[in-house]
Amino acid sequence: MNEFVFLYRGSGNMQSNRSPEEMEASIKRWQAWFNKLSEEGKLKDRGIPLLRESKYVAAGGTIIDGPFAEGKEVIGGISIIKAKDLAEAAEIAKSCPVFEAGGSVEVRPVTPM
């Protein structure tokens, strides 16, 4: 089994017009998704959600307020998933609830030890 980092983009950043009921439903879908992966032994770490605000530190020590990306490009959280190869990891990512809010997932293999 190899490990893959899932970078969720646009989750939680573009949902300001969702109703309480829809947000509640979204939590349930995320939980169900993580639970399913966990049962299948494919979840290494649920990971962490990230806030939108950021600082961009450039070479030379310049600090600029972020984010630069548009809402749907901002990384909203990361998880670590276990899969056979990149193709399987991408297949797993297809069922992620992030798409329901118009987001996307970037799947990156972790360098093996």
Next chain:
Amino acid sequence: MSEPVRQVVEHLFREESGKLASSLTRAFGLARLESVEDIVQDTLLAALRNWSFRGVPENPTAWLHRVARNRAIDILRKRRRESEENAELVPGLREAAFTLELERNFLSWEIEDSQLRMIFACCHPGIPEESQIALVLKTLCGFSVREIASAFFTQESTIEKRLGRARKYFRDHHVELEAPTGLALTARSETVLACLYLLFNEGYKRTESEGLIQRDLCLEAMRLTLLLANHSETRSPNVYALLALMMFHAARFDTRTNEQGEIVLLSEQDRSKWNKELIARGLHCLVHSEPDLYSSSYHLEAAIQSLHATATSYKETNWSAILGLYKRLYAIKPSPIVALHMSVSLAEVHGANDAIALLEGLPLTNYYLYYAILGDTLLKADRRKEASEAFTRSIELTMNPRERLLLEERLSKIEV
């Protein structure tokens, strides 16, 4: 390996957003309703981000309240920084007082109290009825503008306008978030009950056509009426009567449509599936409403529905008692809609011809239900040709696809 995580309680967000909005409004004031709504939305978004990954915390309500409180304090600090000229005698005093006020508002009994104040504020007589309902749904029941619009078959911009009118009224007239007392309380209570009655009816007459949102309107109307009944200052015979009325209707929710979603008429409903507990609770409320001393329209309507809810069959229904109650209702609420519903019991007691005579005098020529009931009654009198004309007119007038289906089926069964 991750632990299995706690689930969110059904409708937690919707209910908590109403509580948060009410509690925060006490600290911010009605004039800043929009800031309050923003804080609530931010809080729920924070929960969405966190709980999706980390699971639902042990005490989700406390979590939401803490986040909302912190956000409120942030906003206050920011606002103070922006208006430095507004210097305080003792630096930090206002913030300390505000924090204390917030803490207090999030105590459990204060939350209920805040919601009650909020109901009374939303039903301010200076605000048009349709704005009152929109405001109750938005602030107290946690509906989005889109959901309210879809529940009322209207545009989001229309709902925005209604909400805007209410918010502007609060700003312009410096309305305080205080429940009135004494005589003013009694007067305002009538507006509050009228609003909740309308909210329930809007939901009820539409549960057949749409679905979950409409049923939620009814449940929210019941929740808020129950809140009124649970407090010594706000409970009254009329509150109990309205609650009874709602419970009798709600007891029949599941039997009003079949598995295909088609409408089932009262005469055809499976009475064994009516919710007996709700009927029992309805009767209990009706007793508490002191019907021997008070006979508001809520009392009379609740009494009518209690007779339907406890009848063993359509035929065995006590139609003459129902007709008597409708006559009393018409005496205090002389609307053609009341007369329209009265005609059904009139037909059962005195025959179809009397009912037709009543119906023919009613100014309801643009109402599909009028023609549906007229068609039914004409059929009872065996005037089939006129009946099919009435059903045809009804089909033309209804906006509801399920109603149309039912009417078409009945029309097709008439042999002219």
